[in-house]
Amino acid sequence: MTAPSDTFKTRKARLRSAFLAQLPQRISEARLRLAALPDTPVEPEALTGLALVFHTIKGSSASFGLAAISDLARQAEDTVRHALTAAEPMSTQVRATLERTLDQLAVLQARPAEETNAADRFGFEPLPAAAEPAVVHTGHAAQRRAKRIYLCDDDGDLGQQLCTQLACFGYQVTALSSLAELRAAVAAEAPAAVIMDVMFPEGEHAGPAALTDLHETLGYVVPSLFISSRDDFQARLQAVKAGGSAYCTKPVKTTEMVEFLDALTNRESPTPFHVLVVDDEPNIARLHALVLEEAGMTTTIATDPAAVIDLLKGFNADLVLMDMYMPQCSGPELARVLRQMPGHVSLPIIYVSSETDRERQFRALEVGADGFLTKPVEPARLVNEVSLRAERMRTLHALMVRDGLTGLFNHNTIMQFLEIGVANARRDGRPLCFAMIDVDRFKRVNDAYGHPAGDQVLMALSRGLRLRLRECDVVGRYGGEEFAVVLPGVEVEDGKVILDQLRTSFAEVLFYAGDATFRCTFSAGIAAFPQIASADALIEAADVALYSAKGNGRNRVETASANDRSRSQDPIAAEHANGQ
Template identity: 30%
Template sequence: MRFLVVEEDEAQAHQIKVALTEQGYVVDVVIDGEQGWAYVETFTYDLLLINTSLRDLNGIDLCRCLRNEGYSVPILLLTVQNSSIDQVTYLEAGADDHLVKPFTPTELFARIRALLRSPRRANAPLLHWNDLHLDPVSREVTYQQKPLSLSPKEYSLLELFLRNPKRVLTQSAILEHLWSFESQPNEHTVRAHVKRLRRKLQSVNADKIIETIYGVGYRLKPPSPELSKQQADIAPAESPETPAELLSVKSNVSQGSIAASSDLPVSRERFKTIILNRIQTLEETINNAQTFTSELCQNAELQAHKLAGSLGILGLKSAYQLAQNIEQCFIEGRQTPQTPSLIDTLKTLIALLYQELQHPFDEFEEKIPVQSEQESISKQQTSFQVLVVDDDLELTEQLKQIAIHWNIQLNVTTKLEEARVALRETPPHLVLLDLVFPDHRDGGFVLLEELKYQFPELPVLVWTVRDDMSDRAAVARLGGNAFLSKSVSCDQVLEAIKDILQSTSTAPTKILAVDDDPITLNCLQELLPSYGLELTVLDDPRLFWETLEKTGPELLILDLEMPHFNGVELCKTVRSDRSWNALPILFLSARKDPQTIQQIYQAGADDYISKPFAEAELITRIFNRLDRIHLLRSLAETDPITGLLNRRRSTHDLHRYLHLSRRHCQPFCLVLIALDCFQSINNQYGYTVGDSVMRQFGQILQRHFRDEDIVAHWGGEEFIVGLYGSYQSDGAKRITQLLELVQMTVFPVANHVQIQMTMSAGIAAYPEDGMDLSSLYAASNAALCQAKASGGNCFLTLSSDSRSTV
């Protein structure tokens, strides 16, 4: 496990690091709050130990900032102050616990163990996988009750796997978790430690627990089918080794992350029907041999090709070979006159195919997973689900009506017992909780405590009429994410809900798969989500462009032969569009001849995999494509100094937002921002310091604005922000807050020198100040020039001639 110690007393920081390292933890040490913030943004930690008395950004403010950003890792404050007022301050800032200096290593270890086994981290302290057990408290590892002796690094590696049972861990992720920033080795070290850990496991006959996903990383090997029911209940969803196994297990993959087409019901009978229909079509063509034409042969060849692909995906290898032989016969029949021997061969192959499929079809109903109607509905549900626990029906009804426009669905319960039932049956994305109920004045506190034990990852926003310090401290101590008084507006409540949900959710990589074969699509649905990929499937190529623009995928998977539009035509269409021509495209096809493969690559494909495909090969190809496109996109679209979008990429996004504003009659604000007197910083301290200030200012902008806002650096001291859905008054409010934030920020430069900066801004609103990007930019630039001329540290809006300063 990896900890960060933020302590300005270097001697004490060294003592803490040595003590924790001896306990097997990986420890990074920084000496001030600004460095602590930078490390938290860069690396992943399991616990933070922060001194309250830091220079610049003190420990309490750092803790508060981290919690405001949605950072949920446990925080232990180290302090010399321990009055009741101080304790309330620590809890209000979001700390999980505090430790008074001076303290002994024994006391420190006890506090850390208590935090690590708290409900926020896990439901149970004991980690296990089949017969392998790891106790984080005693640091003992056993397999089938036999002790296993591991080195500290081997223990940490095994613990990392057990804490992430459903995740494929890349070598870089393992390095990040198990080694400190200063002593991080290369990836060869990871392979060596995995090899040694496997050897230790093999010594107790547990040699098949960790498996390699070639080209990706390592994961825990899914449990064997002989798992007891109790083990199966706690084991994570099995990720099959090959497509053949995809249909031999019930689907345990979470359906919430899959956006599937509603017209693709995955039913047992449909797969059987599809395959039988294709065989019957071939049989009818063969029986009518006297009417054989080139067109009929071509259609039969296509049916045989589709049949082979489906059978290969299902893992029916013998049937797959027979279907390929049938396809080859029709290819020959199209090129040469049909002979009685060719007809006899086709009839024999069809009979053998029926015979081969007789037994698999008997077991089909056990192999194909059923998608219930409820699962189908849940896949299509894209709005956030929020459970409101409040007996004020008038207020909650008002909130419910407004929430529709925020893409938030509220489910209201007025009683605590009803809330407990609703949480068990349909867990929401967030709970909005009142503290006071008629039959139980402190009922909200009781439910909040239950939630943090039963649903440790579920965000809770408290919204109540009780607003004194003791209530706020109690909510913070019990793990509430935010506290709002009922004096705030409904829009402010919904904005807080949206902020919490966006900060706690991670956006998976989106993939669009287009194939008219539902068997292939179902296999992809079973496989890809377990690797954190969000899959949208489409079986009708006529809806391709509409679906592409709606989903915005990062990778496209195409079948070669489909009705209406084939894969090559779709690929060429994508490559000819300026907005999508860089989209990675991967083909899946049962055809393996050189001419077809050449045709695919000439159309613009990035990669090709033949059906049937192996899981490891498909996943490796997908992640290799994604890694490469992310790297190229980052280099082409990111400003190297600030890390923000560059002018080229942001211009494209701003045009897109303006197009949406015109189409949907939505407001839009364009804000032009510049640091005041920035050239004097370059002249006095040099361009290296100037770049550092620009980088820090870019980070401030990223944290201040929403994820959906466009924040970019257009060169020099000029930054631009696009606010879709915001009126001029909304933009003015955001910039006023930004002015205050920048003025309070201290920018550290070389030799412990610190400087303070101010900024100026100009705001232009659509459609009042312009109908396109060029006119809005001219208006915002004119406002910015006026703001600078008036002394800076302010913003102006041309349309209202308003001026705001700090």
């Protein structure tokens, strides 16, 4: 197995040393609590506090591989919990047993080197391959798709047509009309993906054969998409045997091809999971955070449960990893607090505790937690458990905030982003543009070609918007065939240029409905902050500008003025309703 990074080893060893340095204080605290216990029946709170000290020593030492210390602390905790259950005065014999245990802990704490090997074995095993940190892109999305793609088809006109269509979605594709041209192009520059026909003058399966040769030349498999007028099993089988990743039949639907290319060429790392680690033992909190960070996650730590709510306001957590036993506020109590807050009802919670009693674990889970991990937790299991539940959280959240057809943000979410964008622009003294986009004569598309064709148009426009705009821009489906775009940091003149480029590209996209082909256009209205000072006013002004674009002939972008009012207040706007 590959050894984990020295940095990880060094940081974990430092945390272990810090825990051992603080252990005498923990032992002293236990002595003081034990000495303060009366000979009469003991108040439950006093025994609970003593049990918690031993519990913390048990779990922390186990996490750092100090098995002997953990076993002694476990025995002492069990003894105290038995006394708590009996509700009787603590006998002299029990006190003496606990005193001996504390003496033994002090001895082991003073010479932990004997457990070094055991400590090294736990937590220093190779972790799952760490995800690459998410790259923050600030440029135009078309630049992110500027990867070399070769399209090889002996029908030169079709090749050029497809290249033009794919360019509308931000892809730069080089058309090649023969297998010889493909070989020469590959020799000059290796491609990020290949699109090619199945049949060539060299043979009915010459395309797959050429792709196989290409893979042998490069020494690796290139993402590839076959296009062909053939839809029989043998053609598809040969494409698969050659390593083809996708297959489109002619006439090729551009939107379908774009979906495949998105999947084949988009190798950007996903946004790291955000995990809030809650544990009153700082070294254990840092240890768990260290393990998760090694796996590519982003973490923040809370050692005081009272700080969790404020931390969550500024940290978009995908999951909370929390200790079960903490002073003043236990894990289950903190979970109940979070579950009473609407924004955190579905936030995944995983307990990490040395508690092994199944009944206590079950009671802790009853308050709405999603999992229970027992200390010491193997790093691989910690990473897997957190990843699975955080991914589920993101999936559920996406279903709530995104439109099912286009994958864009839904109406409510895009409006929230506009409010946030205006607030940020006002605070930073920066401009912002808000645009409303509407597909021209969309009702006629549905009537003439059917709703599936209309859906194809909406998906093409949504994908084009996502690919051609910046990472910081926010795109949503406002409703029906209307879309909304928030462009932070953009002056109105620049915003109009951006939308005009999008409009021109979209007008070139060819759509298919059975044997028929057609094109669509869109109109847009754009309004700017700070010329228009509020989110509501921006919406109204952009809406009026959109109406003006429709009235002035469609397939154009109009800019709003601060005096524009919503077309909903204009009786003559009714004739332009419903996508006309």
